[in-house]
Amino acid sequence: MALRKDAQRNRERLVDAARAVFAERGLDVALDEVARRAGVSIGTLYNRFPTRADLVRAVFADRAETVVRIAEHALGTDDAWAGFTHFVEQVCRMQAADRGYNDLAARSLPQAAPTPEHVRGYELMTEVVERAKRSGALRPDFVLSDMAFVTWAITRTIEATADVDPQAWRRHLGFVLDGLRAPAAHPLPVPALTDEQVGRIMRDC
Amino acid sequence: MALRKDAQRNRERLVDAARAVFAERGLDVALDEVARRAGVSIGTLYNRFPTRADLVRAVFADRAETVVRIAEHALGTDDAWAGFTHFVEQVCRMQAADRGYNDLAARSLPQAAPTPEHVRGYELMTEVVERAKRSGALRPDFVLSDMAFVTWAITRTIEATADVDPQAWRRHLGFVLDGLRAPAAHPLPVPALTDEQVGRIMRDC
DNA sequence: GAAGAAGTTGAGGTCATGCTCAACTTCCTA
DNA sequence: TAGGAAGTTGAGCATGACCTCAACTTCTTC
Secondary structure, three states: OOOOHHHHHHHHHHHHHHHHHHHHHOOOOOHHHHHHHHOOOHHHHHHHOOOHHHHHHHHOOOHHHHHHHHHHHHHHOOOHHHHHHHHHHHHHHHHHOOHHHHHHHHHOOOOOOOOHHHHHHHHHHHHHHHHHHHOOOEOOOOOHHHHHHHHHHHHHHHHHHOOOOOOHHHHHHHHHHHOOEHHHOOOOOOOOOOHHHHHHHHHOO | OOOOHHHHHHHHHHHHHHHHHHHHHOOOOOHHHHHHHHOOOHHHHHHHOOOHHHHHHHHHOOHHHHHHHHHHHHHHOOOHHHHHHHHHHHHHHHHHOOHHHHHHHHHOOOOOOOOHHHHHHHHHHHHHHHHHHHOOOEOOOOOHHHHHHHHHHHHHHHHHHOOOOOOHHHHHHHHHHHOOEHHHOOOOOOOOOOHHHHHHHHHOO
């Protein structure tokens, strides 16, 4: 059975308000701020979204699709390395523009994915990485789980520098990418995290 | 006027307890946990350390000296690049061993430094970086404020992976250092943060 | 060893956030 | 358009952390 008309309107208002508030202040804002901004009572918020995660999911439901588009574009680029850097840069740009998405990226990189879009985004990201390795431009000892390091690093820099210099993350990303080129590679001291380990970390917030 | 004997003993107990609790759970633990562990009332804690920052300072007072020692050792190494990587690795190792110090590193890189030891640590760190650049091994466009990126990145990885794989940060650091070698350098898209900007970020938590 | 200075204590006030639920309102349907 | 289902409301309870202060204890000094 569908939602009643008023309920549907309230739901939309809540998601819109949450989108704005999350973008401004991150995923950990007090939820009554969201309710107030939506012009709705806190009870209605909890009625519609019993947990914060439900609300977060609703707000960022469409982002998986965006990631898919970015990855497809990256795979359409002739130069595999350019595709890889394009992918990373675009995702980082989304993070820099939205504190909520930045938080989300730090906590749940597409992984152990629920929706078909998430699965597809995950697969395409894998292919972006593998293709860049096959081309010889991305260092061969880089594996998918190492993307977590990239994400965490840039995420943290965005958090720290957003107020002072909103473009600073680009410089950090420059250093990071220079460390991922094949000619830059020196032996790594320890093996990669398993995908399972990364998944566990993400699940624990 | 000096502290009374019992007060001095309580102070020591508080600092010891705080050291242990911070190391285990980070700088943001509830302070009554510290008081409980010290076997002292919460009132005494506030009496001795009016703010959390006072307690943190007392706990980590000796660390500045340790950093100085590490930097001196680094500067004593013939190979400037080996000295630089040694310095970074040892500081990261300290962070990995102590969640409190890890938090501290993310928030206040030695900067706008209060004690003489801090000033000295800051100067030596500058020299470690400059020497590595002069040697031609560290990329010439790297500046001191870029150390903040390194610190934030490894800090975040340590936070995320400590429970799952306590050595994982070494792999991340491997990627980072490979991006800092001179031959790896590609032009950076934006200029560095100023030292003043980094200082402001640290001050705002 | 008496007196007062120094230090300790912990119950309790304050605040921010999460979350609930009984009374009320709106909507839909027959 | 009446009645009941669906949805809304917000005061209020719960929790947990911060911090205070008046009454109490311990130390030091003469």
